[in-house]
């Protein structure tokens with residue numbers, strides 16, 4: 198059995214149970230583990246830990262076993278451009294026919310090995326998205342219009358996909374962590390680290406350098422997340438022990454980790470060319486709040502009732518939500534339909550991530566992290582610096598969205614189903630407002646010299662960005678329709 202102790206280096210948090218509820222008295226139920234039983238193949242792949250952070254606890258399985266060779270072969274021949282430069286099935290619009298002709302209904306009933314189940318989930322979701330969106334991609338390439346997707350997911354994908362999803366507790370659709378990004382990398386050299394030059398993609402739609410850069414840049418950012426997990430838990434523990442010095446050092450560690458993540462994010466510009474993004478983006482679109490699927494999708498052999506799901510999106514990453522929850526930003530988001538989308542996004546992630554984030558949110562509320570930070574001017578400055586890192590992330594991210602998407606398409610909805618010009622600014626605005634509020638409540642006289650300069654810089658920048666953002670969104674709203682529509 199696992200020992201329930203505090204999180205330390207190398208620890209994982211137990212795949213949480215049906216028993217978890219948010220509420221102060223139930224906090225202990227998410228007791229943190231100190232030992233990983235890597236040999237236990239029935240433990241889910243995504244267990245948050247001080248060693249692996251938000252990445253899977255074992256490297257993703259890069260290739261399916263021989264028994265699934267028809268699926269493996271389809272996925273290897275699928276990308277627009279294959280490794281040798283020749284066109285794949287999606288380039289000629291032959292993927293759908295190949296699925297119908299070649300793919301048996303694999304029996305997955307007896308499977309319990311989570312590493313294999315996760316690989317099958319990744320691969321069936323790739324096949325499902327390619328199948329459903331292939332007609333949209335063909336039309337978009339000639340007319341910059343997505344038209345309609347396929348309405349029925351055939352049973353040779355739908356049936357095993359739903360079964361595998363149930364076994365790993367996810368929705369039966371392409372997902373950020375479990376499919377496209379965080380379960381889609383392999384190391385080139387086993388001995389090497391999780392750095393960009395040592396990583397390759399397992400599956401792809403376009404097969405281009407830009408798609409590789411887009412996906413793997415997420416992975417290299419998330420490779421810093423073990424620090425986030427350790428410092429977040431450390432900050433909460435420090436408040437519980439009323440140890441201000443430790444609180445400040447843990448929050449400083451958190452700040453430095455976010456800074457490294459933001460620095461890594463900046464590499465996106467050189468690793469993935471903005472003009473290329475719309476070429477593979479079609480395949481990561483969802484079926485919810487998208488014109489391509491006005492009636493949803495029927496999963497043949499599963500149910501006659503159509504279903505819809507949000508598409509793959511970094512919005513399902515856990516690093517920024519961790520900051521939002523720990524720093525008590527989440528509860529300050531405005532109550533509006535856009536914020537409801539933010540909450541809905543949070544259900545599209547591995548269960549253990551979700552439970553960890555819920556835990557952090559409830560614990561930060563219970564311990565009143567913000568209030569604790571604000572009681573001491575220098576703690577407040579470090580707290581503000583962390584909020585500023587969340588701002589830096591959202592600000593750069595908004596710039597990505599303008600350069601990679603808004604400049605190249607008039608489609609009004611992002612892959613996750615959020616309105617393209619209002620949703621991201623909704624959260625960025627809330628963070629800018631919070632910076633203003635926190636900064637106004639810091640007693641500047643009590644700050645060290647360096648913290649004084651830091652607070653001043655952060656405040657001025659946030660005020661300037663706020664003025665600019667408001668004008669920018671007002672202008673963009675005149676060009677994009679239905680930007681208040683979220684369902």
Ligand code: HEM
Pocket residue numbers: 411414415418462465469474509510511512513514516517518539591594597598601602610611612613614615616617620621624625
């Ligand atoms: C070219 C690069 C990128 C583009 C064009 C882009 C685009 C978008 C868009 C349009 C959304 C809105 C949600 C939706 O899909 O409906 C979104 C959300 C989000 N993406 Fe990205 N993204 C990029 C890179 C990244 C990276 C590298 C990360 C790192 C993990 C990331 C994390 C997020 C997060 C956390 C959100 C939610 C933002 C919030 O809570 O305010 N994205 N992204």
